[in-house]
Amino acid sequence: MRKTIILILSFSIFLSCKKSYQVSIPDSANWDLFNTATIPLNNITRNAMEGVYSVTNATTVFGEVAAIKWSFVINNGDTSFHVSGFFGKDIAYFICEGKQLNGSILLNGYWRKMLSTETGTIRLTISAENGATILLGNNPVITTNGITINGIFGYDQSTPIFPITFIYNRKLNKSPSGFQIVAHRSGGRTSDLLPVSENSVAMILKTAEFGSTGIEIDIRFTKDGIPILYHDNNLNLREVQKSGLVGPIENYTYAQLSTFVRLIHGEKIPTLREALTAVVYQTQLSFVWLDTKFIGSIAPVHALQKEFMLKAAAAGRSLEIVIGLPERDQFNQFLLLTNYRDVPSLCELSLDDVQTANARIWAPRFTLGTQNDQVAIVHAQGRRAFVWTLDVPEFIERFVNTGKFDGILSNYPSCVAYNYYVHQ
């Protein structure tokens, strides 16, 4: 009898210990006042609004400081703008749309904490007397305390009731040489419960909202030689939905993958061509790191790199696309390219290898520390240094404040954005 009870209890515990975490982006479409507003904000207003703000009323939830920045993407010829707020607590951020109504500015969207599943809606207002009149003018000059954003936020889908206030403090920190906030896997990991899948076109279009100025994407080849975006060696449930297809992705042709396989949120596995097309023509991203996950000729990737850098230039875009060289195999393949010293690359190996490849960027792993002396050597050679993959908020803060790197690769670009923009 005792054995039977233990068995039943054990089995019950076994079944009950499976917990599934989910984050659903709350629907923010039910703010009637925002829905009545029809006039969009202009670029002058948006640019003037960007800055470092003090947070009051909700410091226990979001911290005491926020960096507010706008981004945009182009879909079917229409440009949509979003304003993001990056907080110093729990890698929290908000993403809102903006409109003007009767001399006020309204911001409506959602907030999320990346270190938990907490999320909810947020509604913000800049009234005429709190800075909207200046912001909506022709030549807004914003001084400290010049803008006060009042609003409310809520949890999950509940009606927002908790007050939050932002007071403009100063402009965003911006390096003259152009610091890169590089998002891992095109924007972040699927496992961090983001609303779109990693290494997808949808993520590329989303990543600027998370604060990214550049992306790292993982390149593999299909059986028929098409370069695609995919991180792992095998098809697995971490990255794709169940389809009955298992084993290395290189075993399948692109037509087969395109027909049978979908990423976790339903997107197709994109080709590198599709991904770069989205970057060039739909985003404001200025940096792409092509992480070579394959062993073999780099020539097809280089051909696309060259093609899309030309397309970007023709479109008036400032875009740098570099081929990542993570291991000796890829490095040796890179040296087989004609005029490889002229090919923009990022080398994760030694400083000697960086010089041999004439890599534009040296990218050591973060566990080696800030390495300011090594970075200074790289800078003296006219190169830049990026560090990967920084995800712990304390480390990100330390690298931004005491390091000399020109870019940080992270799964949490919003955390890098916060620390970089508020840095003084």
Place this chain on the structure above:
Amino acid sequence: MYINKTYFLFVVFCMIVSLNNLNAQSNVKPADKIKRKYSFVLQLGGGYSTYTAGINIRPIGLPGSITRGSGSATIRLMWYPDRRLKLGIESGYTNFYSYRILNDNKPGKVILDAVPLLIVWSMPIVKRVNIYAGFGTYFLTTKLNYEGKVKSTAYVLGSNIALSYTKPISKTFAIAAEAKWMNAFETKDSELNLQVHMVWKFFQW
């Protein structure tokens, strides 16, 4: 998460076994009166399996032709010591599921087969009724026929749990009916098997 769960199950399983052994040891006879016997037992069986995990193949949009049921086979070699807990290895074959598609008039078919490669433990819970629990890997094979044929394989972690009723038919042969749940948890593939086994005690000392 899944691995931890499985380890947890095995820890509990081992605790139960330990309790059983403690009880068993309280009735141990003097050493000179114990007639120790060890044996190897081979089980061969087959039956019907049905895929029990969810299949939500959204990209295709034609999940109506999914086949969940199939034949399945088991081969299991057990070592029977003079203790309640028995140890062995198990393999076999099953088809988890298969489906057909028609995409722009181009037909396609996917078959997902599995060969378990598990270490199994067994213990009698009442007379003639044994429970089995296994842990190891499943060797999965995808056979895809769509714009070319592909055969692709992968090893994934998995386990199984079985309950069997054994009826002796001679000193060395028995027949068993078994219900078994196979779980390739890494790919969230699981199925229920109902099988008949021939049990052969082929070596004893």
